[in-house]
Amino acid sequence: MMGGQPELLSPAGSLEALKTAVLYGANAVYIGGMEYGLRAKAKNFTREQMQEGIDFAHTRGVRVHVAVNIIAHNRHFEGLAEHLQELEAMGADAIIVADAGILEVARAVVPDMEIHLSTQASATNFRAFQFWHRQGVRRIVAARELTLAEIRQIREQTAEELVMEAFVHGAMCVSISGRCLLSNYFAHQDANLGACVHPCRWKYAVMEESRPGEYFPVQEEEDGTYFFNSKDLCMIEYIPQMVEAGIGSFKIEGRMKTPLYVAMVTKVYREAIDAYMEDPERYRQQIPYFKGLLSLVSHRGYSTGFYLGAPGPEEQVYHESAYTKSRSFAAKTLMYDPRSKRALVEQRGKFSEGETVEILLPKGEPIPFNVEDLRDQEGEPIASAPHAQQTVSLRVPVEIPVGAILMKEVESSR
Known part of the structure; x- marks a missing residue:
């Protein structure tokens, strides 16, 4: 401490x-x-x-x-x-x-x-x-x-x-403590050497030897087949x-x-x-x-x-292995100009003029604002920033430190 x-x-x-x-x-x-x-x-x-x-x-x-x-x-x-x-x-x-x-x-x-x-x-x-x-x-x-x-x-x-x-x-x-053998067994990628392919997140089924192609779900009661998925x-x-x-x-x-x-x-x-x-x-x-x-x-x-004690069945996600999220990485701040109140950012996910994005500051609630006056590196107006890692500028409502992140709501939570 x-x-x-x-x-x-x-x-x-x-x-x-x-x-x-x-x-x-x-x-x-x-x-x-x-x-x-x-x-x-x-x-x-x-x-x-x-x-x-x-x-x-x-x-x-x-x-x-x-x-x-x-x-x-x-x-x-x-x-x-x-x-x-x-x-x-x-x-x-x-x-x-x-x-x-x-x-x-x-x-x-x-x-x-x-x-x-x-x-x-x-x-x-x-x-x-x-x-x-x-x-x-x-x-x-x-x-x-x-x-x-x-x-x-x-x-x-x-x-x-x-x-x-x-x-x-x-x-x-x-x-136990991450010492998994499944990755090595299934994919010849040793988890203990840093190459885990996460077979715990896969969906499993049983196939009987004399019935090739007939798959039977492996389930934890009625919950689902992702029974390794913590x-x-x-x-x-x-x-x-x-x-x-x-x-x-x-x-x-x-x-x-x-x-x-x-x-x-x-x-x-x-x-x-x-x-x-x-x-x-x-x-x-x-x-x-x-x-x-x-x-x-x-x-x-x-x-x-x-x-708080040994995990029970409720500590697993049985029905799927996908992540849940409602925000995606839109841009990273490269520079802020206090005179024009504009930020130069590097795009990490498409965003467009009029769309709502949020500034994630080191402290406090995210700050939402509408994208306005979006411009390319030459200062020309553009309707959107569709290209990976392209540099654009836009007007922002508060001062943003270099490295701060802009995020946007994803259309689907999956």
Whole structure:
């Protein structure tokens, strides 16, 4: 914790997402390089992008943690020492590991680097926390299968300087601590090496060997066939209980998510944490506002995971695997001119003259306005911005910081 206030740790699957997380209130971000991390399908960071991201974050007082959390095989140790030394030279604040072999190499070649233990390591009891602390780990990401009561007990049995980090929001894996074998079995894409294809979100059926082509639905009672499909975690209503349990870092899942998602979820938890620390009653009064904003971005329904007890059947989404959302990413702000009250933006989704879009600021309600006086880069009037990443300008009702996001309502919630 920072002076008693929990750290807000946001995901960054790209340099753009990192800058977005910083703008919208993260105290720290976690990223991955092109190797050794468990999100191979994220855009991830080249060495140049990683250095730019670390420098950008540090100039704004934000920490950067780098995932090195694959479950390593022998071949993965070639070049590992050099990679860790490079991260240290870049100024990374911490590395996140899950494998004991990688931890041992890190202690040998970058002894001064802060080491965090990934949730993949399944630390589920106070003795495991104590053991990893003795191995030089400074922070442990609690296994997702722990209840708040268990976390409180672990906190009471561990050294004060050992930070406990825990997920507060995002997608949940049906497998214990994310160690899934289905992806490897079905698609030869190893989830434990970061290449999961998410077979838990697929629709399943049974086919009898002598009746090829005849499929029989596999159902959880009458509910449906997506029986591995977990709801997303959302602990926005339980910040007091998480603080009281001794969690020092609130982690948001989502290195595969869009900048809009990163912005919205970071913003909401930033406002919620600040409100609770300043005035618990004001926090409680704002819970409907927080929940309303979180409902706008993509999710699969929300649950409390294991925190309040073992999940039941209601924690799964059986009838479909699609995300629900009501807002899409329309544009990112590149510049604001206070004299003309115009913003230069980069398009991320088509929007048109006369259409309503909303400005998502780091604090407060989104600000809706009608698109007026839309112009291209040459200053010529245009009816719409249909081209991906085209640069356009428009009049806006308030000052917008660079990097701020414009969003628009989607026609369908699916």
